[in-house]
Amino acid sequence: LESNLCRLDSQRASSPRIIIHVDVDAFFAAVEEREHPTFKGKPVVVGADPKGGSGRGVVSTCNYEARKFGIYSGMPILIAWAHCKDAIFLPVNYPLYREVSFKIMKILKGHADKFQKTSIDEAFLDVSERVINYFKAEQLARRIKREIKRAEELTCSIGIAPNKLVAKIASDFQKPNGLTIVEQNNITQFLSPLQVDKIWGIGQKTKAKLKPMGIETIGELASYDSTKLKKKFGTLGFAFHQMAQGIDHSEVVEKRIPKSFSHEQTFDTNVSDAKLIQMKVDKLLEEVIKDVERHEFTFKTLTLKVRYDNFETHTHSTTLPFPAIKPKTFKEIAHKLLFPSLQSGKAIRLVGIKA
DNA sequence: TCTGGGGTCCTAGGACCC
DNA sequence: TCTGGGGTCCTAGGACCC
Numbered sequence: 001l002e003s004n005l006c007r008l009d010s011q012r013a014s015s016p017r018i019i020i021h022v023d024v025d026a027f028f029a030a031v032e033e034r035e036h037p038t039f040k041g042k043p044v045v046v047g048a049d050p051k052g053g054s055g056r057g058v059v060s061t062c063n064y065e066a067r068k069f070g071i072y073s074g075m076p077i078l079i080a081w082a083h084c085k086d087a088i089f090l091p092v093n094y095p096l097y098r099e100v101s102f103k104i105m106k107i108l109k110g111h112a113d114k115f116q117k118t119s120i121d122e123a124f125l126d127v128s129e130r131v132i133n134y135f136k137a138e139q140l141a142r143r144i145k146r147e148i149k150r151a152e153e154l155t156c157s158i159g160i161a162p163n164k165l166v167a168k169i170a171s172d173f174q175k176p177n178g179l180t181i182v183e184q185n186n187i188t189q190f191l192s193p194l195q196v197d198k199i200w201g202i203g204q205k206t207k208a209k210l211k212p213m214g215i216e217t218i219g220e221l222a223s224y225d226s227t228k229l230k231k232k233f234g235t236l237g238f239a240f241h242q243m244a245q246g247i248d249h250s251e252v253v254e255k256r257i258p259k260s261f262s263h264e265q266t267f268d269t270n271v272s273d274a275k276l277i278q279m280k281v282d283k284l285l286e287e288v289i290k291d292v293e294r295h296e297f298t299f300k301t302l303t304l305k306v307r308y309d310n311f312e313t314h315t316h317s318t319t320l321p322f323p324a325i326k327p328k329t330f331k332e333i334a335h336k337l338l339f340p341s342l343q344s345g346k347a348i349r350l351v352g353i354k355a
Numbered sequence: 356t357c358t359g360g361g362g363t364c365c366t367a368g369g370a371c372c373c
Numbered sequence: 374t375c376t377g378g379g380g381t382c383c384t385a386g387g388a389c390c391c
Binding site: 360361362363364365366367368369370371372373 | 386
């Protein structure tokens with residue numbers, strides 16, 4: 001054992017489970033469409049302001065009309081703009097989405113033995129106790145869809161499977177307004193043809209490393225020598241191999257305690273003026289401290305993040321001997337952390353503060 | 356065509372303790 | 374004159390997720 005010992009009782013294979021994963025379709029864009037019926041049928045892009053070609057930032061979410069133009073989440077906003085100048089571009093209205101999310105989560109929670117919200121628009125439901133088989137689980141999923149549709153005028157995609165990993169992949173299988181059920185004896189058949197990056201934790205970089213090894217599908221990953229994977233990717237490699245076989249014993253966990261609070265901001269144009277940068281850092285620090293206090297936490301470590309105009313990104317952190325909240329002290333620390341970056345004389349694109 | 360903001364987890368090296 | 378084995382905590386960077 002090299003790292004991360006886990007208590008066995010939480011990992012031990014228990015009786016078969018039925019897990020549901022719910023993912024609201026194009027959430028931010030769908031809420032905006034609902035609020036503005038005239039948007040219906042038109043491409044809607046929620047994210048940064050393209051500012052007629054000088055905007056900075058990315059697409060947060062877009063509706064399916066916009067996707068027809070090749071626009072997708074994470075795409076630089078100017079590229080989205082180039083794809084479809086006539087699309088409706090909207091800023092991200094978090095307070096509104098949070099409110100809608102809260103109502104949806106309340107509905108979902110009511111249908112679960114164990115419930116885990118994983119993001120503003122996604123959640124896992126362990127329904128093993130209240131549902132005796134997959135037929136009943138399907139009925140429950142259809143009911144959940146109806147309730148969300150009726151209460152919030154939104155559609156969602158649902159996956160049902162014996163574990164979280166497969167349920168999540170299943171909810172993504174048919175979109176929008178999909179419902180995919182994968183029972184234990186269908187897992188291999190379901191996963192094998194899918195691309196490796198469907199697996200939790202495999203992104204662009206890992207996909208690119210797997211390709212020359214002749215691994216592009218989950219099936220190819222599952223049948224690859226696990227010791228070789230471990231050699232190449234460390235302990236992660238072993239996890240990949242397990243997941244490729246559809247094995248996942250992780251539990252639906254009710255509530256997670258946050259480990260950090262942070263705020264960061266990209267300037268509209270890159271900045272070299274030290275005063276301006278310091279003021280921004282001060283403001284971000286104030287927001288972070290407000291968050292920490294509001295949640296009744298304390299913290300020991302403060303991290304400053306700087307991104308230069310060439311996208312090179314660095315972090316600097318300081319840990320105090322004891323947890324504390326003393327805004328004045330932290331301001332001094334933040335300035336100390338910032339100092340070397342200011343001295344470099346390089347134009348700065350982004351600053352961030354994390355507690 | 357240029358890359359947000361809020362998070363989590365992992366790795367690796369180093370200081371330090373007994 | 375050279376250097377064990379078991380640990381913890383801190384820092385920095387990176388991959389990944391929505």
